[in-house]
Amino acid sequence: MTRKPIMAGNWKMNIDHIEATGLVEKLHYTLVDKEWDPKKTDAVLIPPFTDLRTVRTLIDGDRLNFQLGAQNVSEHDNGAYTGEISTSMLTKLGVTYVVVGHSERRQYFGETDEIINAKAAKALSAGITPIICVGEGLDIRKEGTHVEYTLNQVRGTLANLTAEQVAGLVIAYEPVWAIGTGEVATPEDAQEVCGAIRQEVAALYDEATAESVRIQYGGSVKSGNVAQIMAQPDVDGCLVGGASLQPDEFAAIVRFYQLPA
Ligand code: PGA
Numbered sequence: 001m002t003r004k005p006i007m008a009g010n011w012k013m014n015i016d017h018i019e020a021t022g023l024v025e026k027l028h029y030t031l032v033d034k035e036w037d038p039k040k041t042d043a044v045l046i047p048p049f050t051d052l053r054t055v056r057t058l059i060d061g062d063r064l065n066f067q068l069g070a071q072n073v074s075e076h077d078n079g080a081y082t083g084e085i086s087t088s089m090l091t092k093l094g095v096t097y098v099v100v101g102h103s104e105r106r107q108y109f110g111e112t113d114e115i116i117n118a119k120a121a122k123a124l125s126a127g128i129t130p131i132i133c134v135g136e137g138l139d140i141r142k143e144g145t146h147v148e149y150t151l152n153q154v155r156g157t158l159a160n161l162t163a164e165q166v167a168g169l170v171i172a173y174e175p176v177w178a179i180g181t182g183e184v185a186t187p188e189d190a191q192e193v194c195g196a197i198r199q200e201v202a203a204l205y206d207e208a209t210a211e212s213v214r215i216q217y218g219g220s221v222k223s224g225n226v227a228q229i230m231a232q233p234d235v236d237g238c239l240v241g242g243a244s245l246q247p248d249e250f251a252a253i254v255r256f257y258q259l260p261a
Contacts, residue, residue: 003214005230006170006237007254008044008069008131009244010099011051020051024058024066026247031065036255038065042237043254044097046071046244049085052093060094069097069131072105075118087126098123099239101133101157103176113156120157124165131170131216131239132157134197138177146175147196154200163205167212171197172239178219180241187225190217191232198234223252227259 015023024045031043046069047055059066074084090098100123101116120130134153136146150173158166173193178185194215202210217229218239229235243249252259 003212003236004042005040005256006042006044006214006216007250007256008046008097008099008170008172008216008237008239009250010046010069010071010102010239010241011048011244012071012104012241013048014245015047015051017051017054020047020054021058023245023247024055024064025062027251028062028064028066030247030251031254034251034255034258036065036251040257041254042067044069046097046099052090052095056093056095067097068093068095069099070095071099071102073098073100073119073123073128075115075122077122087122087128090128091126095128097129097131097170099131099133099172101153103133103135103137103174103179106133107176113153113159116157117159117161120169121161124161124169129169131172133172133174133218133239135172135174135176135193135219141175141177147193150193151196151200154197155204158201158204163209166201166205167209170214170216170237171201172216172218173197174218174239176219180220182220184220184222184225185217187228187232187235190229190235194232194234221253223249223259226253226256227261230256231261 044067100119105111123130136149140149214236216237221238
């Protein structure tokens with residue numbers, strides 16, 4: 001079984017809908033110029049909610065080979081949840097991926113494994129692929145308990161999901177100390193935890209599910225380190241923050257297979 005690499009660009013709270021047009025077009029033309037083969041990588045753009053419609057229109061109008069993702073979703077269907085966005089609102093816009101449980105959501109918005117699990121389940125029931133984020137902070141890393149800590153998050157966020165659901169989703173391992181800090185985990189650090197996550201999925205479900213689930217690394221990924229990270233056997237893609245705002249950088253990350261490892 002070969003897993004298709006998946007590069008996802010999380011713009012976070014950057015880029016308004018007007019700026020989005022420029023960014024997406026520049027990214028597209030750079031990739032065309034460098035002869036990116038979309039069969040080799042899934043490229044997912046994850047803008048703020050207010051940009052989704054604009055990016056969707058660009059993708060459809062110009063037949064761009066990008067998939068659309070959202071940065072968050074409500075665990076509720078609809079109703080009196082001021083400020084929230086539902087899965088059906090996202091599917092209407094052709095959103096096929098959603099990030100759940102990003103460390104910034106955990107840290108600043110109090111999201112727990114339980115909430116993240118409910119969001120992942122809601123996304124799956126709407127046909128949206130969740131990108132479930134896990135990963136330890138610096139204190140845990142220093143203690144040396146990062147593998148167990150992260151696997152605990154994996155167990156919590158996958159609770160009650162079926163093997164079939166888990167086989168199709170994405171787990172992003174993002175050590176918090178490496179996010180937006182320029183402090184990148186070594187390829188071996190990434191492999192240690194991504195490999196442990198795959199083993200845990202095999203233990204919780206079965207080998208076939210573990211072979212199928214895609215596991216991303218995230219945290220200060222750039223064109224200069226992506227090839228080494230992607231050379232690790234259990235890393236199937238990257239969740240990219242800062243570098244996804246730079247078309248040249250993100251284009252290079254998407255065509256990582258052309259870069260020297
Ligand atoms: P970064 O962010 O690439 O800017 O470190 C990664 C992320 O938060 O997903």
